[in-house]
Amino acid sequence: MGGGRAPCCDKSQVKRGPWSPAEDLRLITFIQKHGHENWRALPKQAGLLRCGKSCRLRWINYLRPDVKRGNFTPEEEETIIKLHDSLGNKWSKIASRLPGRTDNEIKNVWNTHLKKRLASKVSDSQGEELNEFSMTSSSSSSSSDSFKPYDNQNKGLGLEDPENGASPAKRPKMTLLEEKLNSKTLDSNLTNEAKEPSSCSNSYDSKITDSSQVDVASTPDEELMDSLFNYSGNYEVHDILQEANIEQDILSNKVAELPLESDYDFWNNLENIAPFQSNEAQQLSRDGLVEGSNFGQGCIHQAESMKWLRYLESELGLEATKDESHEYVTTKGRAVVEPLVPETFHNETMLKQEFNLAMAYFQTWPPSPQSFAM
């Protein structure tokens, strides 16, 4: 050692920035199977190019099954205000009193809404002089002029009045598969979810094993197949494949050929072809495309499935484009997506053909090393 504290990880060797669905899936699948006894060792064992800290944060704040997503209720906000009054910036302590809420989330809500709202109340009741005083503790950009009422600030950011729903401008593009699923399989999805209670339980944390004996490389194919078909109840994927008369074992065989064994390059490349962000799943949940607003308790199934649907759509080339099948309506200069489902999508033969094309694409794995980009 020597020369001070060792860094938690080699920054040059780890990926940073937003997590991709592929990474999320890897992390979820690993923790589902092996628990998280040792965060430092987890990334390597799970085949993730992240530092343990990043994995922990992602799990705690976003992927954990019991994380409660969506709007803070007025009661929760009141609780935060009261607890902050007595505890100060002890976000983890405050979070412990709000089941399903993370310290990070509470901290963000406080800094972006509650602090300003309180400042506004102060200014209302005590006048301009006190307002200026309170603003000194806010961000430098804050001012009584720039401050807007909470309700207005929330537009389009998942904090809307539930009765009004998401603002159109922020509403994610409803993909073709989602359209199809919404119209044909949502009811059965809910039924299926009830059949698979274990996959959304809080059992992740309880799955503690000897991490030293974890051998991810020994079961790569099982892992991806779990990801595709079992984890989070990807019944939609099943439905789509069945509707297209595609034998599941065809896909299984193709997936089995993928170079999965802790192959960083593969996962990096997968991210390149699955560029959508995980927030989409959250947004879907918020917008009601996924039943319910609680991402962590049950809806993680559908939200994660939606991510996979988008991925598959991307692979199948079925995602609607602006030119082909979306109508854009402008409100206040903002483009709003109004999905239009083309007739052709409902043709299952087409879906099958597109899927076969995707399978042909998979046959080109692994891609050339030059195509890998960090």
Added chain:
DNA sequence: AACACTTACAACCGCAGAGGT
């Protein structure tokens, strides 16, 4: 339409404390 500004949130960073050796 384009640009600048603002907002919200996910992710990162550094530090402190607990626990092991």
Added chain:
DNA sequence: CACCTCTGCGGTTGTAAGTGT
């Protein structure tokens, strides 16, 4: 008891998206 590793916490930053002009 000193040192080390690991985890968790709180502050801060980066960035996507909304808003204003």
